[in-house]
Amino acid sequence: MLRFSSRPATACLCRLQRQAVVASISACSVSLRRASSCPDPNFKPLLPTEKAARQYTTPEGWRVYGSIYPSILKELDSSKSLYRYMTGRWARKPDRTALIQEETKDQLTFQQLYDTTERFAQVLYHHYNIRKGDVVCLMTPNTIYYPVVGFGTMRLGGVLTTSAALTTTEALCYQLEASKAKIVITMHNFHAVAEEAARRVTTHTGRQTQALLLEDLLKLEAPAIPSSYTAMEEATMDDVAFLPFSSGTTGSPKGTQLTNRNLTANILRSFSPIPMDEDDLLITVLPMYHIFGFSSVLSSALAKNAPQVIMSKYSADAYLNAVQEYKATMGFIAPPIAVSLAHRLADPENRYDFSSMRDLSCGASSLSEDIVRRLVESSPGLRMGQGWGMTEMSPTVTYYGRFETTIPMNAVGVLGPDTEMRVVRVDASQQSGEDKSAGIDVEEGKEGELWVRGPTLMKGYLNPEDTAKCMQDGWYRTGDLGYVDKRNLLYISGRLKELIKYKGFQVSPPEIEAELIKHPWVKDCIVLGVPDQQDISFENPRALVVLVDNLPVKDAVRASDEIYRYMMRKMPPHKRLHGGVRIVDEIMKNATGKLMRRQQRTEELEYLKETH
Numbered sequence: 001m002l003r004f005s006s007r008p009a010t011a012c013l014c015r016l017q018r019q020a021v022v023a024s025i026s027a028c029s030v031s032l033r034r035a036s037s038c039p040d041p042n043f044k045p046l047l048p049t050e051k052a053a054r055q056y057t058t059p060e061g062w063r064v065y066g067s068i069y070p071s072i073l074k075e076l077d078s079s080k081s082l083y084r085y086m087t088g089r090w091a092r093k094p095d096r097t098a099l100i101q102e103e104t105k106d107q108l109t110f111q112q113l114y115d116t117t118e119r120f121a122q123v124l125y126h127h128y129n130i131r132k133g134d135v136v137c138l139m140t141p142n143t144i145y146y147p148v149v150g151f152g153t154m155r156l157g158g159v160l161t162t163s164a165a166l167t168t169t170e171a172l173c174y175q176l177e178a179s180k181a182k183i184v185i186t187m188h189n190f191h192a193v194a195e196e197a198a199r200r201v202t203t204h205t206g207r208q209t210q211a212l213l214l215e216d217l218l219k220l221e222a223p224a225i226p227s228s229y230t231a232m233e234e235a236t237m238d239d240v241a242f243l244p245f246s247s248g249t250t251g252s253p254k255g256t257q258l259t260n261r262n263l264t265a266n267i268l269r270s271f272s273p274i275p276m277d278e279d280d281l282l283i284t285v286l287p288m289y290h291i292f293g294f295s296s297v298l299s300s301a302l303a304k305n306a307p308q309v310i311m312s313k314y315s316a317d318a319y320l321n322a323v324q325e326y327k328a329t330m331g332f333i334a335p336p337i338a339v340s341l342a343h344r345l346a347d348p349e350n351r352y353d354f355s356s357m358r359d360l361s362c363g364a365s366s367l368s369e370d371i372v373r374r375l376v377e378s379s380p381g382l383r384m385g386q387g388w389g390m391t392e393m394s395p396t397v398t399y400y401g402r403f404e405t406t407i408p409m410n411a412v413g414v415l416g417p418d419t420e421m422r423v424v425r426v427d428a429s430q431q432s433g434e435d436k437s438a439g440i441d442v443e444e445g446k447e448g449e450l451w452v453r454g455p456t457l458m459k460g461y462l463n464p465e466d467t468a469k470c471m472q473d474g475w476y477r478t479g480d481l482g483y484v485d486k487r488n489l490l491y492i493s494g495r496l497k498e499l500i501k502y503k504g505f506q507v508s509p510p511e512i513e514a515e516l517i518k519h520p521w522v523k524d525c526i527v528l529g530v531p532d533q534q535d536i537s538f539e540n541p542r543a544l545v546v547l548v549d550n551l552p553v554k555d556a557v558r559a560s561d562e563i564y565r566y567m568m569r570k571m572p573p574h575k576r577l578h579g580g581v582r583i584v585d586e587i588m589k590n591a592t593g594k595l596m597r598r599q600q601r602t603e604e605l606e607y608l609k610e611t612h
Contacts, residue, residue: 052414053421053488060473062422063441065488069417072268076455081235081260083154085267086303090114093278093305099144102283102311102322108144110305116145120152122222125229128183128210132157132231135243137181138289139163139172139194140214141312146288147298149185149214154241157231161243161255162289164591165190171253172197176209178255178462179243183210185217237261240459244291246391255462256291256391263295265455266394269416270300273399275359278305280329283322285311285337287591291395292363297332306330316344320352327356334593338362339524342374360384361400363592368517372409388412388492392476394456397421398490411489412482419454422475423447423484426496426506439472447483449496451475481508498597500529500539505574509597512541512577515570521559523548526587528601530579530608542579543567544604546587559583582607 054066079085090098094111101107108116124130136153138160140146153160161179163172165186176184176197186194194211201209237260245253270276282301286293301308309322314337322328333341338360345354357379363386376382385400386409400413415421425440426449442448453475460467470477481494494508501507509527516525524546529539547559555562560581567577588596588603 051488053484053490055488062439063444065415065421065423065484065490067415067417067419069269069272069414072265072271072417073455076237076261076265076268079237079260079264081154081232081237081239082241082263082299083151083232083235083260085264086151086299087114087117089303089305096278096305097307098302098305099147100307100309100326101144102309102318106144110302113147113302116218117148117152117155119222120148120217121155122225123217123220124152124158125156125225126222127220128212130156130158130182133159135159135161135179135181137161137163137176137179137184139165139167139184139186139190141165141187142284142288142293142310143214143312144310145214145218146294146310147302148218150242150294155232156225156229157235157239159240159243161245162294163245164287164289167193169193169196169200173200173204175245175253175255176201177205178245180207181209183212185212185214187214235260237264238459242291242294243462244289244294244391254466257459257462258291258394259459262394262456262458263299265418266295266396267300267303269418269456270296270396270399271304272417273414274300274361276301276304276306276330280304280306280358281326282306282308282330282332283311283319283326283328284308284332285314285319286332286334290592291391292332292389292592295394296389296396316340317352320344320354323357324353329356329358330361331357331359332361332363335362335367336589336593338367338371338375342371342378345378346374354378355380357382361387363387363389367409368514369409385409386412388480388490390478390480392458392470392478393419393452393454394458396456397452408489411485411491413490415490416454416456419452419456421490422451423482424449424451424477426481439475442483445483445485447481447493450478450480450482450490450492452478495597498529500527500541502529502540502574502578503538507541507575509541512543512567512571512575516543516545516563516567519563519566521547521551521555522563524587526595526597526600527577528579528597528604530601530605532578533612540579541575541577542604543577543581544584544587544600545581546585547583556583 054068056064056066058064090110090113094109096110097107098110098113099108130136136158138149150160161175161181163175172193184194184198191211191213198209198211239260240257241260241263242258243255245255284297286297288294288298309326309328311318311322344350358381360375360382367386372384376384387396387400388398389395396416397419398413398415423442425442457476479496480492481496482490482492484490494510498509499506500509512527513525516522522545526544528542530542532538532540545563547556560583564577564581588600590596
């Protein structure tokens with residue numbers, strides 16, 4: 001049994017209490033920062049001559065890359081469910097601060113987090129009849145009550161699905177209907193969309209769906225969950241616990257079934273690579289509705305008893321102020337955040353102290369060397385790196401972790417514990433994902449599609465047909481293109497279905513973008529394939545470019561021509577911007593900073609149609 005007491009949670013603090021919380025956390029962080037400046041006895045950087053992955057051949061003849069980290073399978077197999085694993089970790093430090101809301105300074109200790117979660121589960125059980133297998137949709141910004149709803153649902157054996165707070169009625173209808181959600185929980189500012197979506201789904205399916213306010217639910221009281229309800233005790237590691245919907249970059253969003261095993265494994269796998277512990281303090285700003293924000297950031301930090309300052313929305317000033325106020329030591333960010341922080345810190349009028357920050361981890365897409373350099377220079381001893389993952393892998397596949405000192409910045413780190421990977425040859429027959437005769441490994445060092453497997457691999461999509469298209473012989477076909485160097489380090493080079501087919505060549509947009517972003521006038525960019533006007537059987541690379549701030553007008557008016565000529569000099573003929581260059585105000589990206597190529601291409605084709 002857990003050793004939590006039943007004392008009530010205190011969610012809202014008076015002004016003086018809030019000030020005391022901030023002062024105590026800040027003082028604690030100062031001392032922790034000084035302590036963490038000492039060398040970590042467990043920190044063993046990967047030597048430049050060492051391999052970053054094991055390589056072996058299976059009985060099937062596959063060339064497989066495996067992790068160099070210790071296995072977590074023994075501990076994973078002894079776990080009962082994600083909920084029981086997490087609450088067991090919280091019980092280690094009941095009086096320690098777990099979560100602070102940056103905007104209000106409201107806070108929860110681990111004891112209060114457990115108590116509030118249990119009370120919330122009681123409300124769901126008695127007021128809304130949530131039982132094992134029922135789906136609860138959470139549609140709010142980041143809040144300290146996000147884990148309360150999530151783990152309160154899992155306490156009952158329910159399944160959590162999450163949505164962006166600023167979603168559309170149509171998108172929410174799709175998710176509620178596909179997931180068969182029983183209730184959708186939101187906040188006052190977003191209630192109109194949730195209520196209308198719930199009404200439409202109820203009318204269309206005949207299945208009752210309710211829209212509820214989180215603020216109201218937290219005020220409700222309910223009796224204890226009866227001892228006769230044994231969903232928690234009977235839970236298995238193969239039960240579905242979380243149902244995120246993929247970003248939809250390759251079609252309609254897909255409900256992705258993640259089990260207790262998947263999610264617990266993702267947390268356990270982070271313990272070796274990521275040098276985070278209870279002496280760290282995180283600024284948590286990545287959206288929790290995304291699997292990375294919920295699992296790899298929020299849940300992993302809670303499992304390690306590391307305090308988190310939760311931001312409901314991002315601005316560079318708010319983030320930097322929080323780092324300074326709380327002496328934060330770690331952060332997980334997306335490329336747009338990295339870019340804005342780098343520019344803000346490089347501003348001669350910058351007044352923020354960023355020196356406490358020890359580790360920054362970035363994902364979703366690659367960062368330029370200039371952005372990395374600016375950030376590293378802003379805090380002595382700052383370690384920064386990039387990882388790689390996807391919703392279907394719960395989500396992390398590689399970590400930069402403890403080895404970043406000897407890993408090139410454009411590599412995506414080291415395979416996590418118990419994860420295996422193959423690099424498979426790409427040809428026309430594989431583009432559809434339906435040819436099961438494919439699956440030949442590339443020669444060493446050559447580019448191919450990355451296939452992965454391991455304990456974090458999803459149970460499957462809601463639609464079995466979608467699952468069948470992306471799985472082969474137990475491997476998940478990621479659709480990402482990459483290659484492995486002589487040290488077995490992984491580099492991501494693009495997306496299989498984003499390749500531009502130019503006169504027999506397959507051109508990778510990220511390769512062109514990597515050169516394009518080096519131009520001093522380019523702040524952001526995306527490269528798309530657009531049909532050739534004379535021969536629609538192939539595509540021409542076309543660039544959309546956001547110019548740097550404060551570029552003189554005389555340069556801005558000739559920027560598209562200058563950038564086009566620059567790329568003519570830098571790239572071979574088949575990788576030049578034959579489709580032209582257009583200056584735009586912004587590039588379409590999702591909440592985690594991933595380029596929305598499909599949507600951007602659709603919009604650009606409409607633009608070309610209207611202007612030609």
